[in-house]
Amino acid sequence: MSVALQVIDPEGALPAALVERLDASATRSASNGRPDETLLAELDQTGLLGIAVPSAYGGAGGDATLTNHVVAQVARVNPSAAIMLFQHYAVSARIAEWGDAAQQARLLPALAKGDLLAASGWSEPGAGAAKKRLNTSAVRLPDGRWRLNGAKSFTTSAGVAGLYLILARTSDSVAEPSGGYGSAGQTFFLVPAGIEGVRPDQSLDLIGMRGSATGFVSLHDCVVGDEDRLGPVGEATRLIAGVRRTGATLGAVSLGIASALLDLAVEQVHRRSQPPDAVTRFRLVDLATRIEATRAVIDRSGRRDAADPGLATLHSKLFASETAEQVGVEVARLLGSAGYVVTNGINRLMADARAVAHMGPTNDLCRELVSATWLG
Numbered sequence: 261m262s263v264a265l266q267v268i269d270p271e272g273a274l275p276a277a278l279v280e281r282l283d284a285s286a287t288r289s290a291s292n293g294r295p296d297e298t299l300l301a302e303l304d305q306t307g308l309l310g311i312a313v314p315s316a317y318g319g320a321g322g323d324a325t326l327t328n329h330v331v332a333q334v335a336r337v338n339p340s341a342a343i344m345l346f347q348h349y350a351v352s353a354r355i356a357e358w359g360d361a362a363q364q365a366r367l368l369p370a371l372a373k374g375d376l377l378a379a380s381g382w383s384e385p386g387a388g389a390a391k392k393r394l395n396t397s398a399v400r401l402p403d404g405r406w407r408l409n410g411a412k413s414f415t416t417s418a419g420v421a422g423l424y425l426i427l428a429r430t431s432d433s434v435a436e437p438s439g440g441y442g443s444a445g446q447t448f449f450l451v452p453a454g455i456e457g458v459r460p461d462q463s464l465d466l467i468g469m470r471g472s473a474t475g476f477v478s479l480h481d482c483v484v485g486d487e488d489r490l491g492p493v494g495e496a497t498r499l500i501a502g503v504r505r506t507g508a509t510l511g512a513v514s515l516g517i518a519s520a521l522l523d524l525a526v527e528q529v530h531r532r533s534q535p536p537d538a539v540t541r542f543r544l545v546d547l548a549t550r551i552e553a554t555r556a557v558i559d560r561s562g563r564r565d566a567a568d569p570g571l572a573t574l575h576s577k578l579f580a581s582e583t584a585e586q587v588g589v590e591v592a593r594l595l596g597s598a599g600y601v602v603t604n605g606i607n608r609l610m611a612d613a614r615a616v617a618h619m620g621p622t623n624d625l626c627r628e629l630v631s632a633t634w635l636g
């Protein structure tokens with residue numbers, strides 16, 4: 261059932277009506293594996309989709325502190341919706357940062373209003389976590405346009421997004437021998453979902469993030485204009501390197517999940533007829549302490565006041581995602597056999613928690629990027 265949601269204050273707590281909708285939708289998607297398109301339409305009315313868009317284009321002009329805060333709050337109730345928002349914010353921010361004036365005027369108002377949901381198609385089978393070996397190609401046509409062919413996998417919001425930020429190979433230069441993310445000769449394109457040759461496919465059956473429409477997007481002789489190219493030709497690595505310096509972190513998703521796991525444990529303890537013994541209380545306090553530490557790391561990432569903000573973002577993703585998984589194991593122990601029932605929310609949350617480590621940059625790639633910067 262749809263409820264009217266008002267425009268909300270992104271810095272405050274989420275309104276109860278929205279929390280209820282996100283919660284019901286998370287439960288439904290966990291069982292049917294489908295995204296909730298009504299929820300997405302309702303999110304449009306909240307103003308939440310526009311927080312990463314500059315105010316000149318109708319958004320809230322929010323920085324990473326704000327987007328991390330909103331993503332964590334949404335993830336506490338509905339991690340799938342949180343990763344869809346995260347990708348939408350990421351693409352909005354890339355356009356705000358790298359788009360030319362015409363691209364910004366054409367796309368940012370629609371992204372702010374939620375008329376257009378954005379997604380990122382970087383991953384593909386065989387490309388590797390660092391996206392060095394892309395098969396998706398973009399070939400320049402004599403009239404200056406580009407023809408794209410390829411198959412993207414694990415694209416969040418596949419089939420519900422109106423715009424895909426596609427990473428493609430525009431030259432055959434070999435991958436950089438060193439580490440890093442992406443490689444020379446790669447370029448980003450802003451591909452509208454509605455043009456000929458774009459084929460999304462939601463058949464990917466995930467164990468978690470089941471409402472996120474994470475699926476495939478294939479491109480068949482898909483022709484876009486040069487005005488759909490984002491950033492310089494062959495220099496996608498510059499855009500990719502800049503992403504982590506913004507402070508926006510998938511760790512915020514993990515923070516929300518860890519908080520939801522702790523909520524479950526506290527709820528269960530309160531339902532027991534006996535007050536909790538000291539061991540249980542101390543375990544809960546230890547979990548709450550870890551979550552507080554995670555919040556501090558995420559906040560530091562968003563504030564970008566570390567000596568190297570890019571490193572702080574990578575540390576935040578590593579720390580938060582591992583914390584959420586560990587909190588899940590501890591909460592499972594606290595819940596006992598009640599938590600081993602399929603319908604217990606802990607199982608959905610633990611599956612959602614696992615996803616974050618696999619999302620780009622994967623945790624091992626984060627380690628690789630940190631060590632390359634820090635240890636040389």
Ligand SMILES: Cc1cc2nc3c(=O)[nH]c(=O)nc-3n(C[C@H](O)[C@H](O)[C@H](O)COP(=O)(O)OP(=O)(O)OC[C@H]3O[C@@H](n4cnc5c(N)ncnc54)[C@H](O)[C@@H]3O)c2cc1C
Nearest residue numbers: 380381382383388389390414415416615620622624625628
């Ligand atoms: C729920 C979910 C949502 C997702 N959403 C999106 C999305 O919206 N857009 C998108 O583009 N992708 C998305 N992804 C895909 C995600 O970014 C990829 O799973 C990721 O890039 C890893 O790709 P892979 O599994 O092919 O890596 P593989 O290369 O097969 O990695 C296997 C293992 O090796 C490690 N590894 C590989 N290469 C390196 C390296 N160079 N340094 C260190 N370790 C390495 C990896 O960390 C991993 O542990 C999503 C994934 C999930 C699970």
